[in-house]
Amino acid sequence: GSLDIHVFADNNTFVIIQSQINTNGFLSVEEPKVESEYLGKMPASFGMIAVFLGDLDNSDGVGKVYYRQDSRPSMLLRTTDHISQAFPQDDEINPTHALIITWENVAAHGVPGRGDGLDRKRNTFQLVVASMASASYAILFYPREGLQYISTPVAGQSEPVHAGFSQGLVQAWYSWSSTQGPYYRIATDDEASVRQLSEETNSGRRGVWVYEIGTSPIFSSITPGQVTNLSPEEGIAGGQMEYPVVPEPPQPSYPEPTQPSYLEPIEPRYPEPVQPRYLEPVQPAQAKPPRYEPQTPQVVVVDEDDDLDVDVFAYNSETCSSNRQKCSSFADCKDYTNGYCCHCRPGFYGNGKDCVAEGKPQRMNGKVNGRVFVGNTPSPLEFSNNDLHSYVVANDGRAYVAISTIPAGLGPSLQPLSSLGGVIGWAFALEQPGYENGFSIIGGVFSRQAEVTFLPGNERLTIKQEFKGIDEHDHLVVSTELEGRLPEVPRGSTVQIDPYKEIYQYGSNLITSSSNRDYTVSLPDGSVQTKTYQWRQTITYQSCPNDEEVRAVQSTQQLSVDQIFVMYDSGNQLIRYAMSNKIGSIVSGPPEQNPCFTGRHGCDTNAACRPEEGIQFTCECSTGFTGDGRQCYDIDECREMTEICGSHAICNNQPGTFRCECMDSFQFASDGKTCVEVDRPIDHCQRGTNNCDIPERARCSYTGASAYICSCLSGFVGDGYTCQDVDECEQGRCHQDAVCYNSQGSFTCQCHPGFHGDGFQCTPEHEKTQCERDRESIQVSSNTGSFSFFRPRPAVSQYVPTCNQHGAYEPTQCHGSIGQCWCVDGNGQEIPNTRTGPGQRPLCIDQGVIPPPIGPTTRPDVSPVAPGTHLLFAQSGKIEHIPLDGYSMNKGEAKALLHLPDRVAIAVAYDCVEKMVYWTDITGPSISKASLEGGDTISLSPEGLAIDHLARLMFWTDSMKDRIEVAKLDGSQRHVLFDTDLVNPRPIVADPSYGYVRLYWADWNRDGPKIEMSNMDGTDRTVLVKDDLGLPNGLTYDPESQQLCWADAGTRKVQCMDPNGRNRRTIVEGIQYPFAIVSHGRNLYYTDWRREAVVAVDRTTDRETDEFLPQKRSRVYGIATTPTQCPQAYNYCSNNGGCSHLCLPRRGGFTCRCPDMVDGSCVERNL
Structure with missing residues (x-):
């Protein structure tokens, strides 16, 4: 197909290049030559971008090519993210539009298969060409799970595919001849370089390659991305490259004239660290063709279990008038003699309480818990709240299932259990004439229990699943529990499951089935084992007992399952299943050949296939979509029917449907439709x-x-x-040697002459101290000597010493007339080099007071916790808070504190003085703050963040610039403390109290992780910990117990030690992927990426005690506490220490430092 691409040119104008997309894996900028002139040859004789250049085949209907041009903000934001990560030094990357091309499931031409093409090896890859006002970029995506093939046949030989850029032949200005123009090769002529396309990167993300392709008409100058190391997020679950099966209908498609089939617009799924994703496996090739063994259908009678609970949901004898809302919004309610029933409307199917549009793809989400023994191990592997995501292309019966966070000790042995999530394949199986799939009969609320017996070892496993219907996102919800023993499948082994047939028997509210299944285990040493297991399952549900027009359901139906693919991804701890499902007769024979019954119809994934005479059929877009059936687009009901939701409601369009949501201060009434005002309490x-x-x-x-x-x-x-x-004076509140003065709401007491005190206690005047005598002598000598009713006062320009309540010299003395202050010793003598100018006061230490000793305090578990303390933690787009009741998280009162749309907050810190929340934002990047008591955010650059509430400073780490900086809390007077020997600094904490005055930070450099400390002015930098570290993501310091603690995602431990590097001990181990940690009393609280939770750890018992799962499940980042009052502490910079700009405290003194960008004079000194 051909289309116009806008690319930036040298003369600061956009040029339009007529480009063509070729099914052989490249984009050409001129008419391509015949295959013999470019296959196996790089550079080519014409201009091209080669993504996966080879002799490729998409003629079998499985492989497809999709493309579109896109300028939506969401897509441009993702594109900017990839370019910025590849070129971190580039500023102002703002693409205006992008061309997106996807080659999906394309095979190598001429490679033999089983016959229907589904067992051929296939690859999926993408190209994004993004243009902006200063340059153009090419982004190449390859599957991170690996390429299925890396060579194609060329002239009878197997040649590696090519990737790169070529300008083609160019004509020399001095002759009529042509020479090879500039070119750039990503992959060379060896297969190893092709395999690396999916294993390595130049953008920090595995399998993603970014190139600046110049400022002239396409790729005259090629600059590769600069980040060849993988980011830390690449090592966690969910790192697989994902290609959405469902295209986005609102985007126009561009049909390819050389191919009779339609092309769907499709969007690549970019890796996003903070958003939840659906794990949809790409259909790969099987290891070898499956074995088809003749099987005689047989009906197996299974006894009913009296203990089964069949009351999933219950109808009652009421009428539709009061129960209509219990039906699906796509169903009608009908009254019968004994009550009502719900029936799906035409164009939908289900049981009436759950209805879905015909032909529309379906998703299923849920959680998996388990306690499973593997092989002969004496102890089980336990797991909980593991995510299960499933996806079905309903109009061809293909189902995909993925379960995350499966440990390596269990994952390989789960591979034979493809039906673990395959029940959704039965629920939405492709229906043969006269037969119905599971959802058409029983809907989405039912219980399933399966008993699996493995032979010959007789291991048994029980699977229990509760299907809970359709949620607000139109997804089926399921919970799964596994318990029992599995035979061990060695690590590194692959499993192939033979196609099988399973007979389902349908009774009143009960469905049963049983089958024997063969599977083959290919061991790492090349040997092969064939094994069997017996499968017996029972499904219970509640049909409508009042229906007087019960439709006839076949008492026995046969589910045929083939094209089964299973894989365990140990790197990302994912188990994946894929299979094709058909439901039909138990009588042997070929299925109906109409494409609607084979799935080979080519209808849009949002369309239903309607069979006609013979092999004729039509494609009809599902309800909520419009188009010709080959291409379907979502209908925006919100735009076309502006009053569809009524008053005080907002219409939210969704694929194939819409949803009404009440505005703020309104909620749904009992009918579930009308929005009524909320009766909110008023303070x-x-x-x-x-x-x-x-x-x-x-x-x-x-x-x-x-x-x-x-x-x-x-x-x-x-x-x-x-x-x-x-009138307190009437109550005799003052001392007998004092006089009382009443005032509104208060009173004052003043001792009589000859007495001193506060008026409540008066004693005869004591012998005056040196300070008092000096003060009195100056006041007396300044008087004229004449009689005065006023007390003595000094002359205007006279200095008068200030005495404290005990008569001693105040440590800070000031001369009001000249505006200067200075420090004095116990005898009132000025301490050199402490005098400051007008408007400033030095921080002076009382020479007569001994500082409190630094040492252990009482155990934190016996120290009461101040009420009103909260936990703050960051999620993508918001900061939430959890009230603490003592040490327990009051999870019921947790809620969002700040909403930060389109932002990713990383670190969180709290200033106890002004009650301000500070956070770092990597999308800015920026540091911002907001009042805990409400108010707008104030923008102030960043990953870890620490606050010194005494010196009014903030410290932060910058992992992009590899440095640590300090600034005032308003963001002014920035100063770089460290910019050497830092690779990936992240967490940073401060101990500003007198005695230590330390900074602590961690660097998760994979080649040399470490924890360091220094004075807060940057002096005395020391490596505190460097052994037995992996990825020290979180760091916290508890001033009460004087313990430095950290959470390590590499060693999967939480450890603590004293600030001097002694007494290191492990608090908990075996944790999953911690990100940040904070201390409060006897507890530590840390955030975990994989668990998507806040976890509490008791340091006194060395165990986890509680966890909080946010309502919105996504990664959680920084965490902090909000104490109700500041800890009692001081340092030399409490009043800026008399410095002209930055006052940075250190042990035993402070340092005056100038900011890196300073206007006017600035004085640096050490005191």
């Missing part, structure tokens, strides 16, 4: 709409709902609505 105290006395005399206390209590302040008396002053 009249905060609003100022109460009738208490004025705030100077009374207090308003909010008591919940809309109630409040009025009470008089201290010093006033009354009912709170009217308060009168109390």
